[in-house]
Amino acid sequence: MSEPQWLSEEERELWMKLVRLSMLMPSAVEAQLKREAGMNQFEYLVLAMLSEVPDMTRLMSDLAFQTNASLSRLSHVVTRLEQQGWVRRSACPTDGRATNVILTDVGYEKLKDTAPGHVTAVRNIIFDPLTPELVSTLNRSLQPILDSVEKNR
Amino acid sequence: MSEPQWLSEEERELWMKLVRLSMLMPSAVEAQLKREAGMNQFEYLVLAMLSEVPDMTRLMSDLAFQTNASLSRLSHVVTRLEQQGWVRRSACPTDGRATNVILTDVGYEKLKDTAPGHVTAVRNIIFDPLTPELVSTLNRSLQPILDSVEKNR
DNA sequence: CGGGTATAGTTTAAAGTTCAAGCATTAAGG
DNA sequence: CCTTAATGCTTGAACTTTAAACTATACCCG
Numbered sequence: 117m118s119e120p121q122w123l124s125e126e127e128r129e130l131w132m133k134l135v136r137l138s139m140l141m142p143s144a145v146e147a148q149l150k151r152e153a154g155m156n157q158f159e160y161l162v163l164a165m166l167s168e169v170p171d172m173t174r175l176m177s178d179l180a181f182q183t184n185a186s187l188s189r190l191s192h193v194v195t196r197l198e199q200q201g202w203v204r205r206s207a208c209p210t211d212g213r214a215t216n217v218i219l220t221d222v223g224y225e226k227l228k229d230t231a232p233g234h235v236t237a238v239r240n241i242i243f244d245p246l247t248p249e250l251v252s253t254l255n256r257s258l259q260p261i262l263d264s265v266e267k268n269r
Numbered sequence: 270m271s272e273p274q275w276l277s278e279e280e281r282e283l284w285m286k287l288v289r290l291s292m293l294m295p296s297a298v299e300a301q302l303k304r305e306a307g308m309n310q311f312e313y314l315v316l317a318m319l320s321e322v323p324d325m326t327r328l329m330s331d332l333a334f335q336t337n338a339s340l341s342r343l344s345h346v347v348t349r350l351e352q353q354g355w356v357r358r359s360a361c362p363t364d365g366r367a368t369n370v371i372l373t374d375v376g377y378e379k380l381k382d383t384a385p386g387h388v389t390a391v392r393n394i395i396f397d398p399l400t401p402e403l404v405s406t407l408n409r410s411l412q413p414i415l416d417s418v419e420k421n422r
Numbered sequence: 423c424g425g426g427t428a429t430a431g432t433t434t435a436a437a438g439t440t441c442a443a444g445c446a447t448t449a450a451g452g
Numbered sequence: 453c454c455t456t457a458a459t460g461c462t463t464g465a466a467c468t469t470t471a472a473a474c475t476a477t478a479c480c481c482g
Contacts, residue, residue: 130407142291189438189439213460241417254286261395265395339470342469345468346469
């Protein structure tokens with residue numbers, strides 16, 4: 117175990133910011149979702165992904181990949197969403213092993229009711245303090261980190 | 270519930286990146302910590318914060334605030350760390366309600382053994398794909414988001 | 423003082439996540 | 453074909469986090 121190359125002062129600073137950001141940002145946003153819709157960000161994300169395709173249907177494995185969750189975690193969450201009546205499972209016709217998750221009408225309504233408050237919270241917390249220039253700067257400069265992090269999974 | 274101001278294309282894009290980043294970055298780094306040191310990032314953070322003060326001692330509430338954890342969560346985690354022999358509790362002499370957490374010698378050794386691999390992982394994942402300019406750009410442009418997120422907690 | 427309230431922390435139970443195992447079904451190789 | 457391996461998903465137990473109730477000390481103000 118040889119000495120690593122330690123971080124420079126600026127790198128250390130950025131690292132701390134990234135850590136704080138990834139701890140604080142989700143909880144800031146989740147607070148609102150929890151309060152107003154009784155759901156967490158992960159559940160919202162699942163509903164949102166379903167609503168984005170025309171038939172409101174996705175494979176478990178597809179959802180799991182998109183949301184970066186284990187199939188096991190997703191399965192438990194879908195069970196909960198199913199109990200709420202927001203989603204239902206159905207066997208995939210073309211692959212006997214696979215199961216589709218389908219957004220129900222109730223789930224769609226729920227999402228439609230939830231989205232505005234959620235967006236408002238995101239706007240208040242993230243974008244109000246940002247200039248348009250900063251938005252595009254961040255879009256560009258975060259990309260390398262994101263690529264690297266996606267490669268490493 | 271009136272229509273909110275929806276996000277622009279660029280804002281939406283950035284929001285997705287931030288969400289993905291805060292989901293993927295912790296798990297990328299934690300994978301290494303888990304594998305090589307059997308600890309998660311939160312536990313590492315607690316040990317690291319303790320090691321940063323001369324007497325290796327901090328109040329529970331202080332640690333909880335710094336790490337953005339609930340006192341309850343911290344209490345559970347400290348119990349686990351205590352069972353590993355890495356920290357110990359001791360009553361605060363000046364305030365009967367408070368308890369100090371102290372990094373043990375064993376804990377300090379553990380941290381010293383763990384740090385190099387951790388830093389290497391952080392460097393590989395985060396900083397290798399970043400130019401020095403990007404590091405300082407990010408340092409500057411993330412600050413407003415961070416400020417806002419810290420205010421909102 | 424003395425009573426009310428705030429602070430610091432622990433504990434319990436419920437909720438959520440992860441881990442390991444298991445069960446079908448499909449794909450691959452001889 | 454038939455066996456073996458891989459894939460897709462579910463389940464139950466172990467573990468972690470959260471929420472709520474509880475204990476104990478400190479502070480404040482009449």
